[in-house]
Amino acid sequence: MESHDHEQLVPLDGSRRSFLGVLLGLASTFVGVLLAIPVLRYIFYPVTASAEDSNWVEVGSLASVSDVQTPLRRTLDLKQRDGWLETASQPIVYIIKEGGQLKALSAICTHLGCTVPWDPGRNEFVCPCHGGTYSADGTHISGPPRRSLDSLETKVTGGNLMVKYQYFRPDVPYKEVIS
Ligand code: FES
Incomplete structure (x- = not known):
């Protein structure tokens, strides 16, 4: 008898998926904030410079x-x-x-x-x-x-x-x- 030793893909359970989602969200927010800082400094420089x-x-x-x-x-x-x-x-x-x-x-x-x-x-x-x-x-x-x-x-x-x-x-x- 042939044995089918296929690896089975284990679907991510809900909690794992949402954890990854949160992680990705945080990472993209972090990158977004980093990119925004110089832009905001440029925009608000005339106001903040006394x-x-x-x-x-x-x-x-x-x-x-x-x-x-x-x-x-x-x-x-x-x-x-x-x-x-x-x-x-x-x-x-x-x-x-x-x-x-x-x-x-x-x-x-x-x-x-x-x-x-x-x-x-x-x-x-x-x-x-x-x-x-x-x-x-x-x-x-x-x-x-x-x-x-x-x-x-x-x-x-x-x-x-x-x-x-x-x-x-x-x-x-x-x-x-x-x-
Ligand atoms: S402006 Fe100088 S004395 Fe009037």
Whole structure:
């Protein structure tokens, strides 16, 4: 008599099948999450990146500004991000030295926002719009401005002087950040 020694395929019972199903489900979810992370980071980067970070802008190498004697005019290349919107501008700052420390002043007149040039002949800042004047360290001397020139935060990163560029409310006696 011939013996039929065929291997018999044992059907998976229900619990085994559902266990494999769960395992596969978990694995594909895991891979899905892994793939989604960079995409989500890309999509939400503009929201999570704070506007504060985008206010820091490079002035130049520390060596190029460290021996400043009179206010040194510098035009910045500022790119600010607000959500998905990026704006570019070229604000002007003055680098000064006070008590051996480098400082930065906004060149925006605190009266009504004209750009204030340094007048080396008079040794003071003189606003061309309404004649407001400020001393070499930005202190208000005369004319309609109600406060001194606004100082800006600075730091040194990788040998470069950085300025945190901000705009302040004009024509008020106190310094208030508006962007
Ligand atoms: S804007 Fe400078 S004095 Fe008025």
